[in-house]
Amino acid sequence: MSKTKEVGGVRFAPVILAGGSGTRFWPRSRRARAKQVLSLEGERTMIQETLARLESLADPSDVWVITNGWLHDVIVEQLPQISAQHVLAEPLARNTAPACALAAFLLEREAPETVLGIFPSDHVMANTKRFAEVIEAGVKLAASGENIVVLGVKPTRAETGYGYIEQGAAADKVNGIQAHHVKRFREKPNAETAEQFLAAGNFAWNSGIFLWSAKTLTAAVREHVPEMAETLEKIAAAYGAKDFAEVFAREYPKCENISIDYAILERQSAKGESHSNIYCLPADFGWNDLGSWASLHEHLRDTDADNVMDGATTGLFAIEASGNYVYAPGKTVALLGVEGLVVVETPDALLITTRERSQDVSKIVKAVHESGREDLI
Amino acid sequence: MSKTKEVGGVRFAPVILAGGSGTRFWPRSRRARAKQVLSLEGERTMIQETLARLESLADPSDVWVITNGWLHDVIVEQLPQISAQHVLAEPLARNTAPACALAAFLLEREAPETVLGIFPSDHVMANTKRFAEVIEAGVKLAASGENIVVLGVKPTRAETGYGYIEQGAAADKVNGIQAHHVKRFREKPNAETAEQFLAAGNFAWNSGIFLWSAKTLTAAVREHVPEMAETLEKIAAAYGAKDFAEVFAREYPKCENISIDYAILERQSAKGESHSNIYCLPADFGWNDLGSWASLHEHLRDTDADNVMDGATTGLFAIEASGNYVYAPGKTVALLGVEGLVVVETPDALLITTRERSQDVSKIVKAVHESGREDLI
Numbered sequence: 001m002s003k004t005k006e007v008g009g010v011r012f013a014p015v016i017l018a019g020g021s022g023t024r025f026w027p028r029s030r031r032a033r034a035k036q037v038l039s040l041e042g043e044r045t046m047i048q049e050t051l052a053r054l055e056s057l058a059d060p061s062d063v064w065v066i067t068n069g070w071l072h073d074v075i076v077e078q079l080p081q082i083s084a085q086h087v088l089a090e091p092l093a094r095n096t097a098p099a100c101a102l103a104a105f106l107l108e109r110e111a112p113e114t115v116l117g118i119f120p121s122d123h124v125m126a127n128t129k130r131f132a133e134v135i136e137a138g139v140k141l142a143a144s145g146e147n148i149v150v151l152g153v154k155p156t157r158a159e160t161g162y163g164y165i166e167q168g169a170a171a172d173k174v175n176g177i178q179a180h181h182v183k184r185f186r187e188k189p190n191a192e193t194a195e196q197f198l199a200a201g202n203f204a205w206n207s208g209i210f211l212w213s214a215k216t217l218t219a220a221v222r223e224h225v226p227e228m229a230e231t232l233e234k235i236a237a238a239y240g241a242k243d244f245a246e247v248f249a250r251e252y253p254k255c256e257n258i259s260i261d262y263a264i265l266e267r268q269s270a271k272g273e274s275h276s277n278i279y280c281l282p283a284d285f286g287w288n289d290l291g292s293w294a295s296l297h298e299h300l301r302d303t304d305a306d307n308v309m310d311g312a313t314t315g316l317f318a319i320e321a322s323g324n325y326v327y328a329p330g331k332t333v334a335l336l337g338v339e340g341l342v343v344v345e346t347p348d349a350l351l352i353t354t355r356e357r358s359q360d361v362s363k364i365v366k367a368v369h370e371s372g373r374e375d376l377i
Numbered sequence: 378m379s380k381t382k383e384v385g386g387v388r389f390a391p392v393i394l395a396g397g398s399g400t401r402f403w404p405r406s407r408r409a410r411a412k413q414v415l416s417l418e419g420e421r422t423m424i425q426e427t428l429a430r431l432e433s434l435a436d437p438s439d440v441w442v443i444t445n446g447w448l449h450d451v452i453v454e455q456l457p458q459i460s461a462q463h464v465l466a467e468p469l470a471r472n473t474a475p476a477c478a479l480a481a482f483l484l485e486r487e488a489p490e491t492v493l494g495i496f497p498s499d500h501v502m503a504n505t506k507r508f509a510e511v512i513e514a515g516v517k518l519a520a521s522g523e524n525i526v527v528l529g530v531k532p533t534r535a536e537t538g539y540g541y542i543e544q545g546a547a548a549d550k551v552n553g554i555q556a557h558h559v560k561r562f563r564e565k566p567n568a569e570t571a572e573q574f575l576a577a578g579n580f581a582w583n584s585g586i587f588l589w590s591a592k593t594l595t596a597a598v599r600e601h602v603p604e605m606a607e608t609l610e611k612i613a614a615a616y617g618a619k620d621f622a623e624v625f626a627r628e629y630p631k632c633e634n635i636s637i638d639y640a641i642l643e644r645q646s647a648k649g650e651s652h653s654n655i656y657c658l659p660a661d662f663g664w665n666d667l668g669s670w671a672s673l674h675e676h677l678r679d680t681d682a683d684n685v686m687d688g689a690t691t692g693l694f695a696i697e698a699s700g701n702y703v704y705a706p707g708k709t710v711a712l713l714g715v716e717g718l719v720v721v722e723t724p725d726a727l728l729i730t731t732r733e734r735s736q737d738v739s740k741i742v743k744a745v746h747e748s749g750r751e752d753l754i
Contacts, residue, residue, distance in 0.1 A: 026711075027711070317741050317744045317745055317748070319740055319741060319744065321729075324729070326727065326729070330725075331724075331725060331726055331727045332726045332727070332745075332750070333726070333727045334726065334729070335729050335730070336734050336735075336737060336738065336740070336741055337733070338730060341715070341718075341729060345705075347708075348691075348709060349709045349710070350705045350708045350709070350710045350711070350722060352698075352703070352711070352720055353713035353714055354713075354714055354715060357697075357713050357715075358713075360696070360713060360714070361711075361713065363696055364696060364711045368709075368711070371692075371694070
């Protein structure tokens, strides 16, 4: 951390979360080739895109990546700008709370005022310029007082697969961008509740992007999950020492397996809006979490009826066929009388499902795993 | 034709028709890799199976193959037992009448009493032993008088894709096998007529297998299609001469483009049962014409719900999926929530359709052809 780039006079350290298990985009994604390290859209891999979006905001020497043992080496290879010391592989997956908090405890020792930005590495943002503007505003807001800033996506459907942010009163604009107080974080709703959220108008999807200073996050961890705070302090104290790997491997698994939303944000927001220091900024930069083959189809298509041919197919002949997604590198694809299918071909596997069922691909991966076919995991 | 094998004292010359265009099993089948030269079931290719079934009945030196320029070389390679002189490539596809009749005119010059058997090379017969018994009876029947023998398949559904044989009174048994007089050959019926045929009980599907002596067939050709007879006589007269290829290429295209059913059998049967010399024997040896991916699925499955994995796939994981046919050599296949699909993968193409629509694969091939993608034809 010798060089630093500042955002409005504030030191900014992006923390990229890259702990995928490679199930949603199976058979393209595998444990050691999770979505983050694939180029699902465009030339660069998703984690390379994630870093590229942050280039104007932070120096690579201030970027951290929290990943797992399966992806560590390929990430170090894909992100040569980042110090390998900043790519940490969790000894055991413990969800997002320990991952986010670990970065905060590491930075707290050196520069507690530094604003941390938590960034999933497997989402797409169509408008990079707007992304930078919103993050810049978020860093500014997070740096003043002890604020927590979350980015919320305006919902377009009654989605039951995301957590929601219930927004309260409008707060001050930041760099011309309207912030809102946050009333409550809400878990993934059932269909009925999701409809209510959509109708209400003041609910946003939780994008998984958060901004807060190291000291604000560590304080929140100490308050809401004190045992986790103790554990992470031990790990942070060992960082840079000879026995770091050993301490990390021994201590980290002791952390509760819990998301940052449950561990910190819901508890913090439960104090009530008037006591809450949580703000929401609009993630209005073409966010898409690419959560399934169906959402990749949605991202790549122009209209719902479009047949999307992905992965450098060499031609398409379609007769009475619409709304299909096919990944078949180097092949010409012929579709006859089929609708809404998802077909994905890799050198060793062929997945055939529907857009509707593609969120259940993890069930296939589970069956493959249980059968002992680790070559396909 | 130095050696001969005799069936009940009769010389028997099988004529294998192998003029496929390679559309029904696209993308596995191509113009130069038509169904006949593929191993759609079992180790041997379909034309090798066809020859193997005839091994006990005829000497390879008495076997003829009528094919096209695309398939000629691969057939010569696949059937080394047969003299390359007996593998004739039509200069232009002219349907089955000229192909069948050509063999008769060739044999008439040397041994007019020889019984010719016409055998499509792209059907399967599950029971080889029974097949040989029925053919043997057919040869015997064809050799006595000027009889024409056709093999009819007992229909199991109101199929509109086949021609039908309307059977009349029972004739004498031959080697214990019940023969019937043939009343009429009937073209491919519409759905309503097909239902009537099925209900009537005396209709059989036309298997495309015919037996008659060379002199009987040439006589019928001279009677019903005299111009074709003249043309074929010229070609037969040139056989073995230096200019045969030239004569064949010049004359053969003059033949009417017509099936043996239309040109000879329907006309002969129209004379009425009392004047007809046409007999039907039962093709009760597990006949299947493998006319589409759907009928291959039907042939390979145990129950309709079975997922059939073909082409040495390396595994199957199926969740809420049934009745699918997948050809994906070397791959593990995962099916999730799909039914009745046909998916066929080759190194350069991927076909995705349904069992219901698989008889329309020729429409895809037509579109591929019209687009100029001859590499896929």
